[in-house]
Amino acid sequence: MSITNDEVKKIAHLARLALSTDETNAFASQLENIFKLVTVIQNTHTDGIRPMSHPFDAKQRLRKDMVTESNERDIMQKIAPATELGLYLVPQVIE
Amino acid sequence: MTHYTLADYQQQLASKDISSVELAQFFLQQMAKHAHLNSFITVCEQEALLQAKHADELRAQGKAGPLTGIPFAHKDIFCTKGIKTSCASKMLDNFIAPYNATIVDKMASAGMVMLGKTNMDEFAMGSSNENSFYGKVHNPWDLNCVPGGSSGGSAAAVAARIIPAATGTDTGGSIRQPAAFCGITGLKPTYGRISRYGMIAFASSLDQAGPMTQTAFDAAILLNVMAGFDPKDSTSLDTPVPDYTANLNDSLKGVRIGIIPSFFGQGLHPDINEAINKSKTVLEQLGAVFVEIDLPHHDLAIPTYYVIASAECSSNLARYDGVRYGYRAKNPENLLDLYQRSRSEAFGSEVKRRIMIGTYVLSSGYYDAYYIKAQQARRLLAEDYQNAFKYVDVILSPTTPDPAFKIAEKSDDPVKMYLSDIYTIAVNMAGLPAINIPCGFSGHLPVGMQFIGNHLSESKLLNIAHQFQQVTSHHQKAPEISL
DSSP states (O other): OOOOHHHHHHHHHHTTOOOOHHHHHHHHHHHHHHHHHHHHHHTSOOTTOOOOOSTTOOOOOOOOSOOOOOOOHHHHHHTSSSEETTEEOOSOOOO | OTTOOHHHHHHHHHTTSSOHHHHHHHHHHHHHHTGGGOOEEEEOHHHHHHHHHHHHHHHHTTOOOTTTTOEEEEETTBOBTTBBOOTTOGGGTTOBOSSOOHHHHHHHHTTOEEEEEEOOSGGGOOSSSOOOTTOOOOBTTBTTBOOOSSSHHHHHHHHTTSSSEEEEEOSSSTTHHHHHHHTOEEEEOOTTSBOOTTBOOSOTTTOOEEEEESSHHHHHHHHHHHBSOOTTSTTOOOSOOOOTTTTTTOOOTTOEEEEOGGGGSTTSOHHHHHHHHHHHHHHHHTTOEEEEOOOTTGGGHHHHHHHHHHHHHHHHGGGOOSSSSSOOOSSOSSHHHHHHHHHHHHSOHHHHHHHHHHHHHHSTTTHIIIIIHHHHHHHHHHHHHHHHTTTOSEEEEESOSSSOOBTTSSTTOHHHHHHTTTTTHHHHHHTOOEEEEEEEEETTEEEEEEEEESTTOHHHHHHHHHHHHHHOOGGGOOOGGGO
16 A cells, blocks of 8 residues: 555644654655555454454443542643643634 | 662661662662663652651661662653653653652552653653653663663663662563563563553553563562552452562472464574573473464564554544643644644654554544454454463563664664564563563673463463573673673
């Protein structure tokens, strides 16, 4: 399979990465090589095999619906790049 | 003094031949002396000396436990409250963790003294420790070689006797491969055995922490503290923790060790082949029996891993958005620009590459063909191991196909780098425990072998490794710079 620069740009957008032209070119050929490696899975017979997402096929463990965490907003926001009045600041989203 | 093990220091502290403060000061000097290896990102001198002083006070009051006052280092992937936790990324260069990882708390509660945070590949993605924002780590056996990765700083520091022990994490071999390249013992426990809470996530269904030490005995001592159920980790195993030192001296008589003949063919360095052959003879003399087995789907391991690990990576690393913590790009034009530039300016190229692979295989139209297919292949790989464990207690395999390679030798070719993980990554996909121990040399470079066991067989792996180390001396060899 081949991966075009346009495809790389599309994936980069989905991943919220802004790639330079050099990076786009390099990733196109590197991803192509990596996916060549992956073709061996494509050629494997896997009909009826249950996909394995976890080593023990674990179910999500649930806890009692009780408050266990204390409010640590100030501690958590101390490490944020920009906050005001307990809110995280981002560039204006709505005009 | 540098040839002592963690167990030796335990005795010296208990008999009051040395104080915790003296021990901490000695190893802080070692860290300074070997700063050129670049094995540390952060040195915690003040905190360490305070902890050591406290440890000495506890001992004076008769309140010391077995690990009180033992110095060690954490891989910089574990959150340490009030101390920078960078994951070797520009993204987290300014990140002071607001809480402790569970194992950070556990080791501190045991009285251990953390001297610093070790260097690593950025977000634990790499096999050479060349992908660190803080620069590459050098192999103490040959400064022109890589120490392996991603726990390269921990491995180099333990090998150079800068520190008696360190923590590591292993998603596809990141404890065992650097342990092999640096000639130390490295244990990757069963998935879920050690809490992942506060361990910065790379691939959540594969990540597992473990000890990196000079000996299997030391690894057992540390695992006793590190292992255990944690309600804060949703995939933590809720099974009792045995005393991992209890069975170290069991006889190996009749232990059945599986060998996969195809692992020892072309592609394996002849010196490693020879070192393992000699080790087999030693193990036979100890009473072990070798049995040929097969893992028929093993050729699927690398591609399956790079689909699954990258998919989980792209999902986990979506959290780095420049909003709540970490790096934020200057003067963003709008929200999209803030996200894109914060991530692009702060992630290194290997991290971006894996995010790209992961995003691709999870994207609409490719999900079934790649991601689901890889998860099916993962089950085939895991079932291969379960079939093998019907006939054998453990499997003996090379840890790496070659000894440590030269710095920059593989850094331009991701596929070549990925292929060097051939012997380690299937273990993570099956969630199995495995231990690397040194088994000889290739020229001046150490080489390792690994024992792979079934789920929760850490005691058996440590027993075999310890028995081997009782009658061999590879693990006692230290690089010249440490002497």
